[in-house]
Amino acid sequence: MLTFRGGVHPRGYKEYTKDRPIREVKPGKILVFPLRQHIGKEAIPIVSVGDEVLVGQVIAKADGDISSNIISSVSGTVSAIEKRKNIFGEEVNSIVIENDTKDTTIPDMKKERDYKKLDADEIIEIVKEAGIVGLGGANFPTHVKLNPKNRREIEYVLINAAECEPYLTSDYRLLLEFPDRILKGIEIMLRVFPKAKGIICIEDNKKDVYDLMQKKLYGNLSVSACLLKTKYPQGGERQLIYAVTKRKISSKKLPAEVGVIVDNVATVVAIADAVIDRIPLFSKIVTVTGDGFNDTGNLKVRLGMSYQELIEEVGGVKEANKKIVIGGPMMGTSVAEIEGAITKGSSAVISFIKDPIEKNKETNCINCGRCIKVCPINLVPTLLYKKSERMDAVGFEKLYGMECIECGCCSYICPARKPLTQYFKIMKTEVRKNQINKETKK
Amino acid sequence: MDNLLNVSSSPHIKTDANTRSIMIDVIISLIPCICFGVYVFGQKALLIIIVSTIAAVLSEFLFDLITRRKNSIFDFSAIVTGILLGLNMPVSVDLFIPILGSIFAIIVAKMLFGGLGQNFMNPALCGRAFLAMSFASYMNNFTYDGITAATPLNTLRQGINIDLIDTCIGFIPGTIGEVSTIAILIGFIYLLIKRIIDYRIPFFSLITFIIFILLFSGNASNINYVVGQVISGGLLFGIVFMATDYVTSPVTNFGKVLYGVFLGVMFGIFRLYGKSTEGVTYSILIGNLLVPFIEKITINRPFGRESA
Numbered sequence: 001m002l003t004f005r006g007g008v009h010p011r012g013y014k015e016y017t018k019d020r021p022i023r024e025v026k027p028g029k030i031l032v033f034p035l036r037q038h039i040g041k042e043a044i045p046i047v048s049v050g051d052e053v054l055v056g057q058v059i060a061k062a063d064g065d066i067s068s069n070i071i072s073s074v075s076g077t078v079s080a081i082e083k084r085k086n087i088f089g090e091e092v093n094s095i096v097i098e099n100d101t102k103d104t105t106i107p108d109m110k111k112e113r114d115y116k117k118l119d120a121d122e123i124i125e126i127v128k129e130a131g132i133v134g135l136g137g138a139n140f141p142t143h144v145k146l147n148p149k150n151r152r153e154i155e156y157v158l159i160n161a162a163e164c165e166p167y168l169t170s171d172y173r174l175l176l177e178f179p180d181r182i183l184k185g186i187e188i189m190l191r192v193f194p195k196a197k198g199i200i201c202i203e204d205n206k207k208d209v210y211d212l213m214q215k216k217l218y219g220n221l222s223v224s225a226c227l228l229k230t231k232y233p234q235g236g237e238r239q240l241i242y243a244v245t246k247r248k249i250s251s252k253k254l255p256a257e258v259g260v261i262v263d264n265v266a267t268v269v270a271i272a273d274a275v276i277d278r279i280p281l282f283s284k285i286v287t288v289t290g291d292g293f294n295d296t297g298n299l300k301v302r303l304g305m306s307y308q309e310l311i312e313e314v315g316g317v318k319e320a321n322k323k324i325v326i327g328g329p330m331m332g333t334s335v336a337e338i339e340g341a342i343t344k345g346s347s348a349v350i351s352f353i354k355d356p357i358e359k360n361k362e363t364n365c366i367n368c369g370r371c372i373k374v375c376p377i378n379l380v381p382t383l384l385y386k387k388s389e390r391m392d393a394v395g396f397e398k399l400y401g402m403e404c405i406e407c408g409c410c411s412y413i414c415p416a417r418k419p420l421t422q423y424f425k426i427m428k429t430e431v432r433k434n435q436i437n438k439e440t441k442k
Numbered sequence: 443m444d445n446l447l448n449v450s451s452s453p454h455i456k457t458d459a460n461t462r463s464i465m466i467d468v469i470i471s472l473i474p475c476i477c478f479g480v481y482v483f484g485q486k487a488l489l490i491i492i493v494s495t496i497a498a499v500l501s502e503f504l505f506d507l508i509t510r511r512k513n514s515i516f517d518f519s520a521i522v523t524g525i526l527l528g529l530n531m532p533v534s535v536d537l538f539i540p541i542l543g544s545i546f547a548i549i550v551a552k553m554l555f556g557g558l559g560q561n562f563m564n565p566a567l568c569g570r571a572f573l574a575m576s577f578a579s580y581m582n583n584f585t586y587d588g589i590t591a592a593t594p595l596n597t598l599r600q601g602i603n604i605d606l607i608d609t610c611i612g613f614i615p616g617t618i619g620e621v622s623t624i625a626i627l628i629g630f631i632y633l634l635i636k637r638i639i640d641y642r643i644p645f646f647s648l649i650t651f652i653i654f655i656l657l658f659s660g661n662a663s664n665i666n667y668v669v670g671q672v673i674s675g676g677l678l679f680g681i682v683f684m685a686t687d688y689v690t691s692p693v694t695n696f697g698k699v700l701y702g703v704f705l706g707v708m709f710g711i712f713r714l715y716g717k718s719t720e721g722v723t724y725s726i727l728i729g730n731l732l733v734p735f736i737e738k739i740t741i742n743r744p745f746g747r748e749s750a
Contacts, residue, residue, distance in 0.1 A: 250746030323448040330453040336446045355448045364559035369693040377745045403744040408453030415460045422451035
């Protein structure tokens with residue numbers, strides 16, 4: 001079975017939501033759209049307070065190339081353009097829209113378009129207009145990814161459906177419920193990359209959807225499905241590329257440089273929606289799960305809705321709930337309060353009645369070497385940790401610390417309960433700060 | 443502010459294994475050796491192990507207390523050190539010997555350097571080396587059935603064949619833990635299955651040692667001699683339970699190979715050219731000193747940058 005070196009096997013916890021069909025959630029009265037929901041520059045608002053907006057209307061334009069449009073998910077009135085708290089507690093520039101609950105859409109929406117008549121540049125333009133970014137977590141603007149210098153030489157388009165983080169099931173539900181949509185999306189992508197083959201990459205804990213896809217792909221020469229070993233971080237971009245193509249890239253290289261493009265299944269569906277049905281990116285499937293909520297589910301939510309509404313949709317938080325994590329348990333961020341809006345990057349909300357690391361007692365490192373065994377990048381976390389303790393940025397860099405992908409495997413496995421990943425995040429920031437300082441001195 | 447949720451850096455989940463569970467696994471792996479030692483040498487053997495263990499734990503506890511460090515005995519590493527030291531005693535010793543050894547091992551070799559994880563030499567072996575130098579007559583008095591007898595290793599040195607089956611099962615004079623090859627192997631397999639230790643250090647040190655013996659002993663054609671060299675003395679006990687000590691062995695995979703090869707050569711030199719019975723002890727202690735250097739030269743190249 002295809003896989004990579006290293007990694008860990010945390011318990012899946014997917015049973016909470018695996019069998020819960022995707023269901024749509026009605027948006028509330030007030031929606032908040034942060035201007036930056038992607039990697040790159042903040043988008044520039046093109047509406048002003050008091051303007052009427054429609055579902056699917058661009059309300060903020062991408063600023064330059066590495067940026068993305070922001071789309072209104074409801075019809076209503078712009079009530080404010082101001083700083084609002086996001087879920088991580090940061091004050092960010094946002095557009096606030098008051099929902100008129102009429103759901104009036106932009107004129108052309110849902111009018112089917114024949115994608116077979118579109119050429120690559122037109123497809124890329126549509127994707128850009130629709131505000132699509134990578135929905136697997138990185139939120140890199142998809143129109144940029146679809147347009148590398150060597151577009152015509154790309155050999156593989158990998159559709160990332162590994163979903164290796166525990167708890168998450170939104171990609172699984174997409175595969176199960178919308179396999180044809182995904183195939184359409186891949187077909188569109190392959191129009192952009194004429195030489196490429198599409199491969200849908202699925203972990204073997206989702207064998208049922210792999211079989212389903214195999215059936216659908218019978219006779220299809222340009223797209224195939226492959227089964228990956230269930231192991232975290234199998235869905236990491238570089239790990240996935242290696243597992244499927246055996247090509248290795250360092251942190252300094254882009255997948256396109258080895259002829260590979262990786263996109264998450266949710267992104268592929270967004271592309272299909274935008275290109276075929278003229279539906280831009282204004283909704284997202286979010287897994288709401290964990291033992292701290294009264295119910296769980298895979299919810300299709302409009303961007304801009306508050307997390308609070310989403311949680312109320314599953315019956316609210318239990319009294320005993322201790323912790324809430326936005327994203328997967330391995331790389332997600334825990335939040336002190338539930339405040340802020342759902343953005344393009346939201347993938348899951350997980351609740352914990354028992355905080356698994358609350359009573360964490362750190363002990364001395366015993367040099368057991370488990371962190372080395374599990375590091376997918378083949379680093380030596382135990383030595384990096386010793387450098388980090390002393391804030392030795394030079395030593396940290398020398399031991400290739402900057403290659404760390406912050407996947408969390410070392411922290412997960414450490415018997416001394418060291419928060420290794422946390423140390424490395426701090427050190428990476430430190431090294432970058434030093435680099436900037438050096439450059440400004442020059 | 444009471445209703446704020448818990449906040450921590452990712453990841454938010456962890457494995458169950460911790461330092462203590464690892465130590466417990468090591469203790470379990472030593473049970474066959476303990477049982478067999480007690481079976482062959484009698485209750486006195488058990489008494490020695492218990493005394494050395496209690497002395498080790500108590501030393502650590504008192505050191506923590508006096509120096510106002512956080513109590514560290516519940517990571518169970520002192521128990522492991524105590525048992526290992528006890529297993530390294532001949533059954534004929536007076537009880538003050540294991541007590542002294544444990545105190546030395548815990549206080550001097552471990553706690554003074556900062557406790558578990560900070561010691562650069564294996565505490566139990568340090569304790570044994572200390573005793574071997576200071577109380578040589580006690581430590582070299584090997585008995586079997588209550589009678590002082592030549593160890594198989596001495597017999598081999600004199601060019602006489604030994605009974606391989608007895609040596610393998612452990613009906614021979616020697617220290618409490620080292621006599622039974624079978625008991626050691628059971629412990630070894632347990633450690634491998636539980637993935638507590640890596641095969642590299644035992645494997646490469648053993649292979650290197652065998653090659654060394656074949657090349658330089660002049661007895662390569664005598665199978666009894668070669669096998670005897672491997673299964674007698676503290677060699678197997680040393681490479682399974684001592685050389686694989688996490689703290690004092692390299693963490694990198696290739697480092698483990700180098701370390702194993704180095705130990706194999708050292709074992710060979712001590713066995714063939716040394717007069718001391720402590721060859722394995724000293725080899726591993728010398729190897730311990732090289733660990734930082736071995737780690738430094740064997741740092742892994744990161745993924746995707748192997749050739750650059």
